[in-house]
Amino acid sequence: MTRLLLASGSPSRLRILREAGIEPLIAVPDVDEDALEAAHPDADVRTLVTLLAEAKARAVVDRLSGDAEDGANGDSVELETGARDLVVVACDSVLELDGRPVGKPHTAERTRTVWQRMAGTSPVLWSAHWVGDLTRDEPRTSSPWRVRDHRLAAGETLVHLATPTADELEDYIATEEPFEVAGALTIDGLGGAFVTGIEGDHHNVIGLSLPLVRGLLADMGVRWTALWNRIPA
Structure with a gap:
């Protein structure tokens, strides 16, 4: 069985995969997102989010292949000893408002x-x-992994937002939920009440587009259903 390794610590992305029949392995990449964004001040949002996703992937792949410097990018990734094939998925999300990126607000x-x-x-x-x-x-054995093939693509979803009252906004801020999500926005949590509609894949807004990932895997000859490992009996 081919296993999927999610290169992310996002609970939302993990939940998407689990609900889609996949219990992934997890490796959290060590990437300074703010520094990378600062290093590309003129990048358009699509370019920026693509650079971020690729940086996260490379951080984890370097650990798997043994190319990371000692102490870099965290500890080694522990995987099942019998695994020969592995799919790695790394993602990043950024909201575009008036042509400019809106990342995680933090405060x-x-x-x-x-x-x-x-x-x-x-x-x-x-x-x-x-x-x-x-x-x-x-x-x-502890034989290093190597990348046989890879793909990189970005999905976009138009999000229609309501206007919270001043009190609603302060109540939402008090929960701290929006601090560490792209654009201070969720549709699968407390912020969902402020989203009046979307145009596109709703999974893309949560952070991982199942149709997009399936298509990228198919392009590499990997069958999506071969990754299923938690289908109810």
């Missing part, structure tokens, strides 16, 4: 500023996906 003040700008508008949520097909020669 109450920045969350308030973001929502004051985007309330009642229809921004675009971009989620980039790096999908790699990995293999190794000796599945029952």
Whole structure:
């Protein structure tokens, strides 16, 4: 069985995969997203989110292949000893408002500023996906992994937003939910009440587009259903 390794610590992405019949392995990439964004101040949002997804993928793949410097990118990734084939999926999401990126606000003040700008508008949520097909020669040893093939693509979803009242916004900020999500926005949590509609794949807004990943895997000759490992009896 081919296993899927999710290169992300996002609970939402993990939940998407589990609900789709996949119990993934997990490796959290160590990437300074703010530094990468600062290094590309003129990048358009699609380019930026693609760079972020690729950086996360490379951080984890380097650990798998043994190319990471000692102490870099966290500890080694522990995998099943019998695995020979592996699919790695790394994602990043950025909201585009007025042509500019809106990342994770981190603080109450920045969350308030973001929502004051985007309330009642229809921004675009971009989620980039790096999908790699990995293999190794000796599945029952510590043989390093190598990338056999990979694909990189970004999905976009138009998100129509309501205008929260001042009290509603302060209550939402007090939960701290929007602090560490792209664009201070969720549709699968407390913020869902402020989303009046979307145009596109709703999974893309949550952070991982199942149709997009399936298509990228198919392009590499990997069957999506071969990754299923938690189908109810």
